[in-house]
Amino acid sequence: MTTGFAPRPTGLSTPSPATGAPTRGAAISVRGVEMRFPGKDSDVLALSGLDLRIEQGQFVSIVGASGCGKSTLLRLLAGFETATDGVIELDGVPVRGPGPDRGVVFQDYGLFPWRTSLENVAYGPRRNGMSRRQASAVAQEALALVGLDTARDRFPGQLSGGMQQRVAIARALANRPSVLLMDEPFGALDAMTRSSLQTELTHIHESTGTTTVFITHSVEEAVNLSDRVVVMAGGAGSGLCGHVIADIPIDLPRPRDVTAAAFNEYERAISDLIHGDGS
Ligand SMILES: Nc1ncnc2c1ncn2[C@@H]1O[C@H](COP(=O)(O)OP(=O)(O)OP(=O)(O)O)[C@@H](O)[C@H]1O
Ligand SMILES: [Mg+2]
Structure with a gap:
């Protein structure tokens, strides 16, 4: 029996023989999203005015300081929580809860x-x-x-x-799934395992064409894996709520050379943005 995992070009719609389901990635549209958590004294405004468009089959990493709302955004995309304002759509269909069209991977495996x-x-x-x-x-x-x-x-x-x-x-x-959502999936792994899983994830992405949203604290990992790196800011202690401050296409051929000057340029520019020196 074949299950439709054979390599195919990114972004094409190919029915899976096993499931009959479409196998290409979905486009993600996030418009004007606000997420407010009720607090004891005052509400926590984790996200505000967040706009993000991710095309079918793209691999997008999200980076930013701790507390800027990365996991909150991922949980909204997964449908685990509902935004207090704004719209989240997959291929034009509003997200109303979790579903098999979205696969989620966390740092702690959860097996x-x-x-x-x-x-x-x-x-x-x-x-x-x-x-x-x-x-x-x-x-x-x-x-x-x-x-x-x-x-x-x-x-x-x-x-x-x-x-x-x-x-x-x-x-x-x-x-x-048409969308793979990953929240610091390699954060607990040693450097060598992490590097080999990055290589594997690149191959998986090439062969499945699944739209992927990948959260990481490693700028090197983000530059290595992604078509685009989205930088968020705000959250805990900053006086601002989480929002996107930069969206950087990574124009480097794959497999990527992490020691190349152009690679290091991207790393430096993104790190500066995260630490507030780049805007
Ligand atoms: N269930 C909740 N109730 C109240 N506040 C919350 C809740 N979940 C998140 N927050 C707040 O929302 C903000 C964003 O949290 P979030 O977990 O999304 O950040 P993050 O960018 O993923 O941080 P990290 O890099 O440390 O994982 C934080 O100020 C956090 O305290
Ligand atoms: Mg988080």
């Missing part, structure tokens, strides 16, 4: 410890109505995509942190 890798990855497709056989085939292909086909019968406790995060990525991909 079921009592399920094997295969069972963890097959869980979503099963819940979405696939037969056991079909879900198992989809899960096996997703695990192969992250280089873990040999660990399918192992439990999370028997896997390294990098392997667990691979399973979490496979699980997010198994529903054939």
